[in-house]
Amino acid sequence: MDGLNLNFGLGGGSEPEVETVLNDAPRPEVENVIIIGSGPAGWSAGIYTGRANLRPLLITGNELGGQVAITNEVENYPGFPEGLTGPELAEKMQAQAQKFGTAVEIDYVTEIDVAGPPFGVKTASGKHYRANALIVATGASPRKLGVPGEERLTGRGVSYCATCDGFFFRGKELVVVGGGDSALEEALFLTRFATKIRVIHRRAQLRAGATLKRRAESNPRIEFVWNSVVTRIDGENKVESVTLKNTATGAVSELRTDGVFIYVGHLPNNQFFQGKLAMDELGYLITDKLMRTSVPGIFAAGEIQDHRFRQVATSVGQGVAAAMETEKYLAELEDRAYPGHTAYIEPLRRFVSRF
Numbered sequence: 001m002d003g004l005n006l007n008f009g010l011g012g013g014s015e016p017e018v019e020t021v022l023n024d025a026p027r028p029e030v031e032n033v034i035i036i037g038s039g040p041a042g043w044s045a046g047i048y049t050g051r052a053n054l055r056p057l058l059i060t061g062n063e064l065g066g067q068v069a070i071t072n073e074v075e076n077y078p079g080f081p082e083g084l085t086g087p088e089l090a091e092k093m094q095a096q097a098q099k100f101g102t103a104v105e106i107d108y109v110t111e112i113d114v115a116g117p118p119f120g121v122k123t124a125s126g127k128h129y130r131a132n133a134l135i136v137a138t139g140a141s142p143r144k145l146g147v148p149g150e151e152r153l154t155g156r157g158v159s160y161c162a163t164c165d166g167f168f169f170r171g172k173e174l175v176v177v178g179g180g181d182s183a184l185e186e187a188l189f190l191t192r193f194a195t196k197i198r199v200i201h202r203r204a205q206l207r208a209g210a211t212l213k214r215r216a217e218s219n220p221r222i223e224f225v226w227n228s229v230v231t232r233i234d235g236e237n238k239v240e241s242v243t244l245k246n247t248a249t250g251a252v253s254e255l256r257t258d259g260v261f262i263y264v265g266h267l268p269n270n271q272f273f274q275g276k277l278a279m280d281e282l283g284y285l286i287t288d289k290l291m292r293t294s295v296p297g298i299f300a301a302g303e304i305q306d307h308r309f310r311q312v313a314t315s316v317g318q319g320v321a322a323a324m325e326t327e328k329y330l331a332e333l334e335d336r337a338y339p340g341h342t343a344y345i346e347p348l349r350r351f352v353s354r355f
């Protein structure tokens with residue numbers, strides 16, 4: 001499809017086993033619900049709205065399967081005691097959503113019109129949809145360093161998630177890049193597995209909060225490399241070393257390591273709803289417990305509204321909740337009796353106005 005750069009995952013490199021497009025039945029002029037995003041939150045919303053006979057339409061975005069599809073191995077998703085690869089898990093979720101009637105469009109949303117219902121959705125391929133409800137599940141992306149070797153070795157020692165991958169580095173030596181709260185939290189978590197963790201920070205002091213700083217500085221497994229940036233990551237089939245440049249002196253050095261964990265920020269995929277849906281100061285959508293955004297009828301789930309937990313299981317749970325609430329919203333829309341129209345919008349507006 002024009003302008004689309006599809007990513008079927010780096011881990012297994014295999015094509016999805018299921019049909020990726022299942023749109024043979026004619027679509028209604030106004031869809032019941034459009035799900036935006038094909039990560040765990042999107043697929044789980046598809047499974048639930050599909051099983052509720054809502055005939056959902058899911059628009060995948062450029063990364064089919066979402067972040068999990070670039071994960072080598074997932075060991076912490078319940079139900080799979082042996083673990084499975086990220087692409088496998090993503091394919092299973094897709095197959096299950098399609099089995100229950102989720103139509104899949106491989107396309108990218110460029111614009112939404114929130115003056116609804118029905119809401120308008122425009123895509124990169126020039127399609128224009130209308131839907132009575134939207135579930136936004138566009139996720140987030142870890143900010144990359146953008147250095148040589150980073151992309152090639154992602155899943156082979158380069159990671160953006162200690163909770164996910166730390167377990168694979170028992171008895172190893174690691175590098176953590178960053179100096180904020182996330183970097184230190186993850187470095188501390190990694191001390192459970194790795195024997196030595198070197199935190200590489202571009203400045204001479206940390207940005208992280210005092211308690212975390214104290215804990216990290218007093219941990220014998222953590223060492224700090226100040227005034228330094230990673231300029232490349234090397235290794236044949238897995239990470240073997242990083243090249244460092246001292247930001248004060250310009251000196252270049254090489255550091256042997258088994259893995260590189262990168263925490264230089266996390267970016268919500270929020271481009272097309274800027275100024276249309278309420279966001280927090282970091283750009284994540286603000287939702288209430290029922291996954292409702294600031295516009296009635298538009299729900300959000302997964303990492304686009306959650307920068308705290310950032311797991312497959314939590315994103316799936318939020319996708320399920322958004323789907324169940326969407327079903328309720330649509331059922332009540334007909335007679336405009338949906339209590340949410342007035343009950344939650346004022347407190348949410350007051351909350352949003354604090355930012």
Ligand SMILES: Cc1cc2nc3c(=O)[nH]c(=O)nc-3n(C[C@H](O)[C@H](O)[C@H](O)COP(=O)(O)OP(=O)(O)OC[C@H]3O[C@@H](n4cnc5c(N)ncnc54)[C@H](O)[C@@H]3O)c2cc1C
Binds near residue numbers: 110
């Ligand atoms: C390297 C790595 C390893 C990980 N390992 C684990 C693990 O072992 N266990 C675990 O629990 N979690 C792991 N995680 C975290 C987990 O992958 C995420 O928490 C989860 O994928 C978030 O799901 P999501 O559906 O909210 O969003 P995402 O997975 O980010 O998916 C977002 C989707 O939205 C789509 N999209 C974006 N913009 C648009 C648009 N404009 N139009 C249409 N679609 C759009 C994208 O194409 C994508 O399909 C890992 C993450 C990474 C990066």
